[in-house]
Amino acid sequence: MNMLSTGILGAARAAGMGAPPSGPGGEAPGIMSYLPMIGMLGAIFYLLMFRPQQKKQQEVKELLSSLKKGDQVVTSGGMRGVVAGVRDDIVVLKVADNVKIEFSKTAIAAVTKRESGES
16 A cells, blocks of 8 residues: 555656645645545446456356257367257257267357257
């Protein structure tokens, strides 16, 4: 925190705002004078970092909950297949004739084509 206040005070002096009061009657600005700026930085950090991540997590959750038989998917490892079945947190992919592999739902990275014939 000391480096932050030193940098801000240095920038204020360079901008011509004068030196901080010093001597027997004056005191350097306290932490209370920086709270609004810290609050604004926190709000900006939330809007730029946390909010988009929460939206992305919600989209992934919706994608995984909407998986159904016949959807073409890609796993996080690059395996492509067609959903042959869905149970709890397991997805069974058909990757070739007579070859079915079970994956965790969280391994599904994207749905490349939705099955439109079923409702």
